[in-house]
Amino acid sequence: MTRYVLTVDAGLRDLRAADHLLRTCAAELHLPQGVFGCTHLVRGDRPRVAVSLAVEEETVAAGLRERLVARGYEVAEGAPDPVGRAVLYPGVDALRGTMTVAEVLSVSAIDRVTVLGGAAGPPGPGTPLVTRDHVRPQWQDGELVLTAMPAAGGALVPFEVPAPTPCCADH
Template structure:
């Protein structure tokens, strides 16, 4: 991630750095803030690996459906954020300078759709048990799938192929597309590349 330039859409994307050290902690933070801030349907929430001289960990971001929803969420966030956590929305920053800067990096990456591992996104609740590739693409915000280890010129997987979700589906923003990496699984099926470790986080939020 690089210094934010505030791309179009960044004014509806909030970044937060609360000092989380790993993806599981960041997933928990996302679900906690989704509940505490009462974020609306249509919100995308992502994790972002932070690798700077000052910080090694994971920040999170929330893309709200519109600027008005983002402004309302920002006001609520400022009231509940821990004093040592940072946040950013557009050109505004809140909290300690270092945390606010990394929060801004996460928000900018998400706004540009260049990176971010999606934990919450439209219709994620439908991705339980076994679904098909067609289900993934037609019924959720995921708009592209890839199979790890296959050459770039390989055809896309058949849309009728079953996907074993393990109730844990974490696509990523890549070149503007919400992309799910899959791997071959038993019996000619596919499964998400990322597996729950050790179990899906915050099952009570599902």
């Protein structure tokens, strides 16, 4: 399936602000079903976080571009890289509470779940996943992959925590 991708560079410095921008765009611009909204770390002399929006129709992308530019955003064609961290994707709103791996895969656009350090292979379909209502898979070789880590009672949790402690928070 061909996707038309736009990158928005709002000069953001952190993932939380980029997540907020994507959710704001979804609400205020009435993004279509099936949109993918991702964050991308941009390195170089001006490190920042850019966001990309991918839609299925070229005309929708053109209209979206116009609305974003009208709001003062710098917009470019294409994604900054192929490994975006997905914030908006089909099924994200259904990923709440504890679900099995099979349920996560069946209700969302996530293609695969991997376990960090999981030498035993992929988790079984009945493995519980405690979503913490914060599921951020990443694109890897054209697949949307959720990296999880072991938790209590044989369950898994997404690797990314909803509210990370900032570096050096204790001083």
